[in-house]
Amino acid sequence: DVKVTQSSRYLVKRTGEKVFLECVQDMDHENMFWYRQDPGLGLRLIYFSYDVKMKEKGDIPEGYSVSREKKERFSLILESASTNQTSMYLCASIPGNNQPQHFGDGTRLSIL
Amino acid sequence: GDSVTQMEGPVTLSEEAFLTINCTYTATGYPSLFWYVQYPGEGLQLLLKATKADDKGSNKGFEATYRKETTSFHLEKGSVQVSDSAVYFCALRKGAQKLVFGQGTRLTINP
Numbered sequence: 001d002v003k004v005t006q007s008s009r010y011l012v013k014r015t016g017e018k019v020f021l022e023c024v025q026d027m028d029h030e031n032m033f034w035y036r037q038d039p040g041l042g043l044r045l046i047y048f049s050y051d052v053k054m055k056e057k058g059d060i061p062e063g064y065s066v067s068r069e070k071k072e073r074f075s076l077i078l079e080s081a082s083t084n085q086t087s088m089y090l091c092a093s094i095p096g097n098n099q100p101q102h103f104g105d106g107t108r109l110s111i112l
Numbered sequence: 113g114d115s116v117t118q119m120e121g122p123v124t125l126s127e128e129a130f131l132t133i134n135c136t137y138t139a140t141g142y143p144s145l146f147w148y149v150q151y152p153g154e155g156l157q158l159l160l161k162a163t164k165a166d167d168k169g170s171n172k173g174f175e176a177t178y179r180k181e182t183t184s185f186h187l188e189k190g191s192v193q194v195s196d197s198a199v200y201f202c203a204l205r206k207g208a209q210k211l212v213f214g215q216g217t218r219l220t221i222n223p
Binding site for chain 1: 116118146148153154155156157158161201203210211213214215216
């Protein structure tokens with residue numbers, strides 16, 4: 001089974017802090033994604049990556065950056081956390097086109 | 113741009129009731145369509161998918177048929193169980209890898 005692992009289930013940080021959310025997949029997938037999930041809005045794509053050191057902006061990239069130094073790891077970075085970034089963050093990966101995405105269990109991030 | 117609209121939740125049913133969760137989409141071309149399920153405290157899991165018009169996806173008693181004429185992909189189950197309580201997301205993908213999700217529908221099944 002494909003395993004997508006997010007480093008933290010719950011995280012509490014303060015406004016202005018730099019926050020790192022980590023995601024690791026163990027199936028050598030090329031494509032990885034970061035979403036945020038908010039009530040009434042569904043999932044919205046923040047960034048995605050289709051190869052090491054490659055990244056593409058999703059629909060809501062403002063206030064975020066990403067890093068993909070190794071194929072198995074895709075990090076989401078909040079450069080200076082703000083309260084409107086309190087959300088559930090979900091990481092996903094797929095091996096290639098036309099395959100379903102596999103999701104991690106999510107990180108519930110609270111910014112105080 | 114492409115978009116997905118799901119019926120508003122929450123939806124509350126009794127065990128063994130018939131379930132329909134409506135999903136319609138807007139997209140040019142021929143998207144692939146998906147239903148994902150999120151159980152409490154977990155990430156999303158693929159429930160079923162359909163890649164072309166008139167395809168029927170099915171899994172765990174759930175079904176959805178890709179209807180191009182009505183741009184719909186409604187989720188149905190004939191007899192729901194308490195264990196089906198979850199949030200359900202309809203999504204589309206066209207060409208590129210990223211998914212476009214609906215807003216999600218929370219389903220609660222009472223015994």
